[in-house]
Amino acid sequence: xxxxxxxxxxxxxxxxxxxxxxxxxxxxxxxxxxxxxxxxxxxxxxxxxxxxxxxxxxxxxxxxxxxxxxxxxxxxxxxxxxxxxxxxxxxxxxxxxxxxxxxxxxxxxxxxxxxxxxxxxxxxxxxxxxxxxxxxxxxxxxxxxxxxxxxxxxxxxxxxxxxxxxxxxx
Numbered sequence: 001x002x003x004x005x006x007x008x009x010x011x012x013x014x015x016x017x018x019x020x021x022x023x024x025x026x027x028x029x030x031x032x033x034x035x036x037x038x039x040x041x042x043x044x045x046x047x048x049x050x051x052x053x054x055x056x057x058x059x060x061x062x063x064x065x066x067x068x069x070x071x072x073x074x075x076x077x078x079x080x081x082x083x084x085x086x087x088x089x090x091x092x093x094x095x096x097x098x099x100x101x102x103x104x105x106x107x108x109x110x111x112x113x114x115x116x117x118x119x120x121x122x123x124x125x126x127x128x129x130x131x132x133x134x135x136x137x138x139x140x141x142x143x144x145x146x147x148x149x150x151x152x153x154x155x156x157x158x159x160x161x162x163x164x165x166x167x168x169x170x
Contacts, residue, residue, distance in 0.1 A: 088140060090169045096158045101127055103165065105143040115143060121164045122147050127156050 027043055030050050041049060088108035095102040103118065119129055127147035135142045149156045 092162070092165055092169060094158060094162050094165070096156075099149045099156075100130075101147050101149075101156050101158065101161065103143075103145040103147070103161075105165075105169070107141050107143075107169070108139060117168055118143070118145060118165060121168065122156075122161060125156055125161045125164070126150050126154060127161075 027046060031037075031041075031046055034046075034049055034053055037049070090108075091104075091106040093104040093106075095104075101122070103122070105118070115132065115134070119132065122129060122145065126149055128150050130146045130148055132145045133143070135144075147156070
């Protein structure tokens with residue numbers, strides 16, 4: 001019967017040794033997750049340090065969640081502002097200066113059109129682009145295109161240009 005008790009005792013010792021090895025491995029992993037420590041700590045100190053560190057991380061997480069909410073609110077306000085600026089109706093002004101034509105367009109910042117479309121229309125109507133510029137003023141964009149007639153004797157059909165540009169901006 002002693003063989004049975006001896007084998008069982010050895011088995012328990014092996015199980016206990018494996019449990020301790022496993023616990024040591026887990027504590028090593030836990031210690032590796034903590035910020036570097038200047039001194040070696042005992043297991044209870046390690047657990048206390050880990051607990052404090054987790055609480056600190058939870059506070060940071062809560063702060064980041066609050067920051068996220070604030071940023072989302074700011075983003076919503078900015079989107080509302082953008083939508084408001086989108087509602088500014090475009091204003092088109094064309095000045096016929098003889099063989100030159102000056103086009104001014106004032107829109108909201110998010111008006112969806114391509115300046116290249118304006119330039120293409122002017123070129124199709126017989127204008128050569130001298131300069132084009134864009135300036136932002138508050139919630140508005142101001143576009144200025146200066147062009148001259150490719151053939152000064154023929155000129156530029158201002159009314160046709162005006163109609164085509166109007167149809168482009170809606």
